[in-house]
Every structure is written in C-alpha cells, then in structure tokens.
Amino acid sequence: MQPSEGVAPFDDPRYLFEAWWPGIRAQAWVEGGQLIRLRAEGLADALVAFGELTDELPEQLLDDGVLLDGWLLALDEGGWLDTELLRRRLGGDRSAGRPAYVASDMLWTNGEDWQRRPFSARRERLAATLRDGDRCVVSHALLGEGTLLAEALARFGLGAISARRLDARYRSGSAGEAWLRVPVAPVAQTERPRLALIQRLPFLDEAG
Amino acid sequence: MARSMWRGAIQFGLVTIPVKLYLATEQGGIGFNLLHASCLNRIQMKVYCPYHDEVIPRSETVRGYEWSKGKYVVVTEEDIDSVPLKTMRAIEIEMFINASRDAEGTQFVKQAYYLEPDQIGAKAFYLLKSVLAEQGKSAICKIVLKDREQLAALNPFSKSMLLTTLHWPDEVRAMDELNLPEDQIDIKPSEKKMAEQLVASMTGEFNADDHADDYRQALMAVIERKVAGEKPEPAAARAEPTNITDLMAALEASVAAARSDRKAASAEDKAPTKVATKVATKVATKAKAKARAKAKDDEVEAPRERRRKTA
Numbered sequence: 001m002q003p004s005e006g007v008a009p010f011d012d013p014r015y016l017f018e019a020w021w022p023g024i025r026a027q028a029w030v031e032g033g034q035l036i037r038l039r040a041e042g043l044a045d046a047l048v049a050f051g052e053l054t055d056e057l058p059e060q061l062l063d064d065g066v067l068l069d070g071w072l073l074a075l076d077e078g079g080w081l082d083t084e085l086l087r088r089r090l091g092g093d094r095s096a097g098r099p100a101y102v103a104s105d106m107l108w109t110n111g112e113d114w115q116r117r118p119f120s121a122r123r124e125r126l127a128a129t130l131r132d133g134d135r136c137v138v139s140h141a142l143l144g145e146g147t148l149l150a151e152a153l154a155r156f157g158l159g160a161i162s163a164r165r166l167d168a169r170y171r172s173g174s175a176g177e178a179w180l181r182v183p184v185a186p187v188a189q190t191e192r193p194r195l196a197l198i199q200r201l202p203f204l205d206e207a208g
Numbered sequence: 209m210a211r212s213m214w215r216g217a218i219q220f221g222l223v224t225i226p227v228k229l230y231l232a233t234e235q236g237g238i239g240f241n242l243l244h245a246s247c248l249n250r251i252q253m254k255v256y257c258p259y260h261d262e263v264i265p266r267s268e269t270v271r272g273y274e275w276s277k278g279k280y281v282v283v284t285e286e287d288i289d290s291v292p293l294k295t296m297r298a299i300e301i302e303m304f305i306n307a308s309r310d311a312e313g314t315q316f317v318k319q320a321y322y323l324e325p326d327q328i329g330a331k332a333f334y335l336l337k338s339v340l341a342e343q344g345k346s347a348i349c350k351i352v353l354k355d356r357e358q359l360a361a362l363n364p365f366s367k368s369m370l371l372t373t374l375h376w377p378d379e380v381r382a383m384d385e386l387n388l389p390e391d392q393i394d395i396k397p398s399e400k401k402m403a404e405q406l407v408a409s410m411t412g413e414f415n416a417d418d419h420a421d422d423y424r425q426a427l428m429a430v431i432e433r434k435v436a437g438e439k440p441e442p443a444a445a446r447a448e449p450t451n452i453t454d455l456m457a458a459l460e461a462s463v464a465a466a467r468s469d470r471k472a473a474s475a476e477d478k479a480p481t482k483v484a485t486k487v488a489t490k491v492a493t494k495a496k497a498k499a500r501a502k503a504k505d506d507e508v509e510a511p512r513e514r515r516r517k518t519a
Contacts, residue, residue, distance in 0.1 A: 019459060024247050041247055079454050083248050084435075090249070100452035134451045140459055148470065152462040181246070 001069075001175045006163060006182030009150035014167065016123065017149045018141035020160035020181055021102050022081055023073035024090065028101060030058050030066045031111075040072055040090065049089050050099045053135060057101060060133040065111030068130070070103035070139065103130055104139045104162070107170055115170035119178075122170070150184045159184055212324065214353060218336070218362070220301035225333045226326035227299070229371060233320055238427055288355060299351045299362070299371065307346035307363065314346065314361045316375040323362075323369045337364045 026046060029037040035054045040046040047054065050072060074086035074097035085097030106126040107115050114122050123141075130138050142149045149161050161182050168178030212228035242251050254263040272280035305314075325333035340347065340363065347362035351371070359374045 022248070024249065042244070042249055073452070075452065075455070079451060081455070087248070098451070100455075102452065132453050132456075134453065137452050137456055140456050142463065148466055149463065151466040151469075152459065155466065156459060156462045 001170055001179060002173060003162065003175050003179040003181040004177065006180035008185060009146045009161060009182055010163075011144055011146050011148075012163075013144040014165055015146065015163045016119070016141050016143055016166055017146045018104060018139045018162050018164075019149070019153055019156075019158050020162045021071040021073055021139070022083055022158060023071040023086055023102070026070065026072040026101070027107070028053075028057060028066075028068045028070070028103075029108075030061055030068075031064065033058050033064060038072075043090065046072060046090060049092055049094065050101075051094060052099050053101055056133055056135050060131045060136050061129055062131070063109050063129045065108060066106065066129065067108035068101075068103045068126070069105035069107055070101055073100045073102060074098065075100055099135060101136045102139045103136065104141075105170065106130075118167045118169060119164050120166035123166075146182065150182070153184050213321075214351075216297040216299060216351075217329070218299045218301065218323075218333070218349075220336075220347075223332055223336075225329035225336065227329065227333065228324045228326070229321040230324065231319070232322045232370065236421060236424065238424055238431070297352075299349050299360070301347045301349045301362070303348050304340075304345045305348055307340075307344050313377070314348075314372070314374055316380050317361075318358075318373040318375060321371045321373075322365075323371055325368075333369075337369055340364050340369075 024040050024043075024046075026038055026040040028035060029039070035047065035057050038045055038047045038050055038053065072086070072090075074082055074089050076082040076085060076097055082097055088096035089099060103126060105119070106122050106129065107113070109125055109129060114125065127138055130136065132138065146161060146163055153159075153161060161184060163180040163182055165178045168175070171178075212230050214229040216227065218225040218227055243249060244251055255266055255269065256262070257264050271283045273283055274280055323333075336347075339345070349360050349362055349371075351358055351360050351373075353373065359376055361372045361374060363370050363372070
C-alpha cells in the first residue's frame with residue numbers, strides 16, 4: 001500500500017495518527033519462529049544488514065505466521081534517529097548504529113490473511129501480538145488528534161505524520177484517502193530539539 | 209600519485225620520448241547524490257529499452273552511429289582498434305608556436321594533463337622542455353584520447369610539462385553573434401590614467417592558494433550545520449544506552465507537553481491553541497540562539513548548552 005500525500009495536519013476521529021518515522025518502510029515475515037524475510041522498500045532483503053532483529057522480533061511475537069508492516073530505523077548512541085547510520089547499515093555495515101523496527105500494521109497473523117479486515121482490527125491485533133522490546137515496538141499512535149500529534153512531532157523534530165483510516169482494508173497500490181502522509185507544518189525553529197530537552201518538557205509543565 | 213590515464217610517446221622528427229599522462233585537475237564542487245524524497249535512499253538509473261519494454265544490463269548495450277535518421281551502424285571495439293591513425297599511441301608534435309604572441313588559438317582549453325617521462329626518455333624530455341622554456345615556445349600536437357583525436361598544446365610547467373587539450377577550430381563559436389561596438393570607443397587621457405592607477409594598485413603575484421571557492425565553503429557550512437542538527441551529541445546524563453522504547457517514551461512526553469499546552473491555553477483566556485504553541489517555540493528559539501552565541505566563545509560548548517536548556 002502506497003500512501004497519498006496529505007496537505008496539512010487535521011483532526012478526524014475516523015483516522016489513526018502516528019509519526020512518519022524517518023526510516024525505510026519494510027515488511028517483516030515471521031514463520032516457524034524465525035524472521036525469514038525483511039523486505040525493505042526498493043531493496044532486496046535487509047535481513048543480513050539487520051541481523052540483530054532475526055532473534056528478537058520472533059521472540060517478542062505471541063503469534064506465528066506473521067507479516068508486519070513498519071519502518072526500519074537506526075539509532076545512534078544517544079537513542080536518536082540517524083538516517084546516515086541507517087544508510088550505512090543498509091549498505092551492509094553491521095556496526096553502524098543500533099537497528100530498530102517500528103511496526104504499524106499487521107497483514108498476516110497466525111498464518112491467516114488479515115488484509116481484508118479493517119485497519120482498526122489489524123492494529124488491535126498487532127498491539128496484542130507484538131510485545132515492546134529493546135529493538136521492536138508498535139508505533140505509538142493517537143486516535144483522531146492529528147493536529148496535536150503534528151505539534152508534538154514538530155517539537156520532536158520529525159517532519160511528517162501518518163494518517164490511516166480505521167475502516168480501510170489493506171490494498172496494494174495507491175491507498176487513496178485510506179492512508180495519508182501529512183507534512184508537519186514547519187515551525188520557527190530551524191534546529192531540532194535535543195533529546196535531553198524533550199525529556200525534560202513534562203517537568204517544565206509541572207513547574208509552570 | 210594517481211594512476212596514469214594514458215601512456216605513449218612524444219614524437220617529433222625522429223625523436224621518440226616515452227611518457228605517461230596524469231590528469232592535472234579534478235572537479236572541486238560539492239557532490240550530491242539523488243535520493244528518493246520519501247525514504248532517503250539512493251535512486252538508481254536503469255538502462256531501459258523501450259522496444260522490449262524492459263530494464264537491461266549495461267553489458268547488453270553496443271555503440272551505434274546514426275548515419276541517417278533512425279539508421280544505425282554498430283561500431284565494435286575491433287572497429288575502433290583498426291582505425292589507421294599514427295597518433296594512436298603518440299603525442300605527434302605538428303609545429304612550434306611563440307607561446308606569448310601566437311597563443312590566441314590555444315585559449316579554448318578542455319583539460320590539462322601532467323606528463324611524466326619514462327627513464328629512458330628523461331634526457332630528451334628535459335632537453336625539449338628547456339628549449340621550449342628558453343625560447344618561449346609552445347608545441348602544438350595531436351593525441352588520441354578517449355577514442356578521439358584531440359588538438360593539444362605542450363608547455364613547460366614547473367618540474368615537468370603540461371599537455372593541454374584544445375578545442376578544434378570548428379568547435380569554437382564565432383563571436384559574430386555578440387553585440388560589440390563597431391567603432392573605436394573614445395577614451396579621455398584622464399580616464400585612462402585612472403584605470404591604469406586602479407590596475408596598478410591591484411597588481412600582484414598570482415598565487416592560486418589565495419583564491420578560495422567561497423560558494424563551496426558557504427554551502428559546506430550549511431551542510432555541516434544540517435548534519436549537526438540531525439545528530440545531537442549523545443545525552444551524557446543517561447548511564448545506559450537508550451533504545452527504541454525510550455524514543456517512544458520521549459514521543460509520548462512530547463505529545464503530553466503539546467496537550468497540556470493546549471489545555472493551558474484554552475483555560476487561560478480561550479486563546480487559540482496555535483498562538484500558544486507559537487509563543488512556546490519562539491521562546492525556545494530565543495533561548496537556543498542565546499546559548500549558541502555564548503557557546504561560540506567556549507571550547508566546551510556541548511555540556512554548557514545542555515545545562516542551560518535543562519535548567
């Protein structure tokens with residue numbers, strides 16, 4: 001499924017909003033308790049480059065015969081997203097950064113095709129099937145509150161949000177209105193906030 | 209030094225001087241790679257055949273010469289090797305010209321190459337060089353490079369000689385199309401004197417090191433800032449390395465902060481939420497700019513900056 005380009009963040013209770021992670025979209029296939037394929041967009045199998053995931057992802061899944069859709073990311077030592085490290089890793093440098101997989105959809109589970117079921121059901125099942133671990137997590141999402149997430153992401157330094165219709169089924173090709181990639185409106189800040197700063201924000205709010 | 213890109217011999221009269229050619233210059237611009245905007249991966253240029261409607265490997269391509277509209281004849285490596293040309297492996301000197309006076313035709317240069325003489329030819333090589341240098345002459349020669357016969361000038365240069373490939377006369381455009389004055393322009397003696405003074409005041413020895421590519425440096429600075437912005441120093445306060453769940457937690461915190469900002473804004477005076485966030489970002493930017501200005505004079509800028517922000 002290929003997302004359409006959205007114009008601006010919006011609020012709509014029919015949509016689930018999450019960060020558009022600045023990584024590479026990838027489908028992970030787990031069968032027989034093993035990660036057997038990791039198909040990154042526009043590339044051959046990324047399984048070798050992301051070898052750390054082969055053990056971890058199946059361990060965190062409660063089901064077998066699973067096909068996940070999500071993003072492959074590389075984090076630097078501070079836990080921040082780093083596209084350069086990701087590029088090096090995809091290029092075969094296994095020492096580059098720490099790999100992570102953020103799942104956002106589940107197309108098959110228990111050897112069963114779920115693509116015709118609505119996104120809300122797939123997502124619920126995904127949350128129940130994949131336990132958060134050190135490297136693989138379910139992408140955190142907000143229901144209906146697209147503008148709020150956009151504000152948060154702007155502080156966070158990410159450039160886009162993903163908006164998915166809860167009642168849409170998975171289909172190949174263009175997603176139309178079922179899935180939008182919406183750019184976060186640029187804010188006055190030119191530099192990205194530091195991770196240390198972000199983590200202190202709740203304290204600032206309590207004090208004020 | 210880099211690998212030589214051509215080897216052959218300088219030929220003039222009955223003298224043969226074996227030499228190697230090395231590229232004397234390289235492109236100095238900042239190289240960019242084309243990426244797909246949505247995933248930031250390098251794009252690939254595929255060789256596409258519209259007739260078969262498929263992407264083909266480069267090994268399946270041949271060279272064709274269009275001898276009539278839409279009609280091609282295939283030219284193979286053997287065909288090229290069989291070209292009867294005496295400049296195949298030679299720098300054939302045609303004539304010598306006065307370097308300073310008759311050099312108008314040698315202004316249209318393509319590429320400069322350093323020459324390196326083979327041991328056996330070294331003496332003849334430096335003999336030729338010293339004669340050219342002493343008499344202020346330049347050798348005009350022909351050489352086959354990259355499947356093409358090229359016109360070139362050979363000049364003494366530093367500890368060796370420089371071969372500069374030139375454009376053939378038919379490759380040089382005429383100046384007729386330019387809008388140039390027909391008559392002599394009237395210049396007053398005082399004007400000429402002023403111009404002469406200006407030229408004299410700016411005259412100096414040319415040293416290439418004094419001239420920098422300002423645009424390239426400025427662009428590099430922009431890129432470096434961007435790279436630095438994308439990759440902050442690791443947070444020193446954390447003992448253990450952070451992982452993806454920490455990143456999710458940080459995102460949650462950011463959402464919570466945005467939410468409480470909204471609440472505060474609507475509770476205070478029902479001001480639109482957008483105004484509230486704008487103020488927040490403005491404040492953050494100001495503080496950051498201040499921190500940056502301070503940190504500039506400071507060797508240990510990273511820790512200071514962080515302390516200021518979290519305080």
